[in-house]
Structure formats: C-alpha cells, structure tokens
Amino acid sequence: GAVVSQHPSWVICKSGTSVKIECRSLDFQATTMFWYRQFPKQSLMLMATSNEGSKATYEQGVEKDKFLINHASLTLSTLTVTSAHPEDSSFYICSAMGLDNSYEQFFGPGTRLTVL
Amino acid sequence: AQSVTQPDIHITVSEGASLELRCNYSYGATPYLFWYVQSPGQGLQLLLKYFSGDTLVQGIKGFEAEFKRSQSSFNLRKPSVHWSDAAEYFCVVVQSGTYKYIFGTGTRLKVLA
Numbered sequence: 771g772a773v774v775s776q777h778p779s780w781v782i783c784k785s786g787t788s789v790k791i792e793c794r795s796l797d798f799q800a801t802t803m804f805w806y807r808q809f810p811k812q813s814l815m816l817m818a819t820s821n822e823g824s825k826a827t828y829e830q831g832v833e834k835d836k837f838l839i840n841h842a843s844l845t846l847s848t849l850t851v852t853s854a855h856p857e858d859s860s861f862y863i864c865s866a867m868g869l870d871n872s873y874e875q876f877f878g879p880g881t882r883l884t885v886l
Numbered sequence: 887a888q889s890v891t892q893p894d895i896h897i898t899v900s901e902g903a904s905l906e907l908r909c910n911y912s913y914g915a916t917p918y919l920f921w922y923v924q925s926p927g928q929g930l931q932l933l934l935k936y937f938s939g940d941t942l943v944q945g946i947k948g949f950e951a952e953f954k955r956s957q958s959s960f961n962l963r964k965p966s967v968h969w970s971d972a973a974e975y976f977c978v979v980v981q982s983g984t985y986k987y988i989f990g991t992g993t994r995l996k997v998l999a
Contacts, residue, residue: 774929802985813976813989814930863929873918873937873980875987877930 773797774866776878783854784886791849791881793864799844800866804875805837808861820847844869854885888913890979892990899967900998907962907993909977918980919960920987921951925973933975936960947971972997 773796783789793803802821806814818839820826826839836858838850847866851858861882865875891910899905911917918937922930934945941953951962960977977990 804987811994813991814987815989816986819986865930867985873985874920874932874935875985876932877922879927879929 772876774876774878776881780882782884788852793847795845795866798868802867803847804865805849806863856885859885890977890990892993894993896994898996901969905964905967909960911979920978921962922976923973969997
C-alpha cells in the first residue's frame with residue numbers, strides 16, 4: 771500500500787515551453803502533497819506544500835508563477851513548469867501524506883526534466 | 887533553525903561488514919525522525935522512524951537506529967551489509983509545528999564485493 775506515482779518519469783523540452791508533471795496517490799487519499807527538487811548528488815529541497823482544494827504554499831525563493839501547483843483532488847497534484855529554461859533542468863520529486871496525518875510521507879519515483 | 891547533519895558524504899564498506907551512518911539534529915523538543923533510502927530509478931523508501939518510546943528502532947531490510955537525546959543523534963546501523971544496500975541514505979527531521987521534512991545532506995554508500 772501507500773504507492774505514489776509520477777508521470778512522466780522523464781521529459782525533454784525546448785526552452786520556453788511548459789511542462790506538466792503529475793503526482794498521484796494510487797491506493798490512498800492524500801490531503802497534503804509536497805514537491806521537491808533535487809540537484810545531482812544533492813539533497814532534496816522542498817519547493818512547495820500542496821493541500822487539496824487550496825492554494826499551494828511555496829518555500830522562500832521558489833517562484834510561484836514559474837512553478838504552478840494544482841491539487842484538484844485527494845489523489846492528484848500537478849506541477850507545471852512554465853516557460854522552462856535550462857536552469858530548470860532537475861529531478862522533481864513529489865510526496866504525499868495520508869489522511870491520518872501521521873507525518874510519514876510517501877514518495878514518488880521522480881521526474882527528470884531536461885530543458886534544451 | 888532546525889537542521890540535520892550527516893557528517894559523512896561518502897562511505898565505502900565491504901559486503902558483510904557492519905555499517906553505521908551518522909545523523910545529528912538540532913531541535914529543542916523530542917523530534918520526529920526518519921531514515922530514507924534512495925536507489926536509482928526508485929522513489930525514496932522509508933527504512934524506519936522514531937516518534938517516541940523505545941529509543942532503539944527496528945526497520946526494514948535489517949536496519950536499526952538508536953535515538954540518543956544527549957548526543958542529538960539518530961544513527962543508522964546494519965550488522966552485515968549486502969551489495970544491494972548501495973544507495974543514498976537520508977536522515978530527516980520534521981520541522982516543528984508543520985509536516986515539512988528537513989533533509990540531511992545524504993550519505994552515499996558504496997559496497998565492495
């Protein structure tokens with residue numbers, strides 16, 4: 771149980787285009803989802819916290835107009851990287867926390883974004 | 887501010903040897919602590935967690951960790967490492983008053999055959 775999927779697993783796009791990444795909790799409902807960014811050989815950096823039905827809360831330094839987050843249902847959150855540039859290339863990871871709010875987060879496998 | 891420190895960026899051990907990965911945290915009260923493992927192509931997997939109670943915590947894959955309040959540490963141990971344990975290991979503390987994770991810098995484990 772507690773499986774989180776991400777789609778796509780990798781994507782290559784041209785500079786200036788937008789890319790949408792989906793994060794789904796497959797066998798549980800998640801009131802809260804988190805989006806992280808991970809640079810090569812580095813730790814995870816929290817970008818934003820997403821709560822179902824409300825606006826996402828972004829961490830300091832994260833551009834909310836560039837990284838649009840939508841959490842429309844208890845099983846789906848999306849991250850859209852708008853007008854992507856090469857510096858947005860990274861590994862994006864989502865996680866979900868169940869309705870019991872037990873502090874345990876379940877992580878998706880990540881999405882590798884390469885912007886040319 | 888709360889923080890998590892993993893002093894060892896890389897660790898190399900021989901298969902069958904014992905392992906200890908260090909984790910130190912800064913936190914005023916009793917923290918919520920986790921150890922996760924990240925393998926290539928896979929999502930982060932929870933090894934074990936500590937919220938309260940017995941300070942020696944057993945996890946999956948033969949891992950255990952001991953919470954030591956006096957040393958602000960939560961070190962991860964395994965008595966005999968397998969080649970499949972090669973991965974990146976993260977120590978995590980939950981930020982006070984939130985559900986946010988604060989990640990350590992990670993320790994990359996290499997296992998020699």
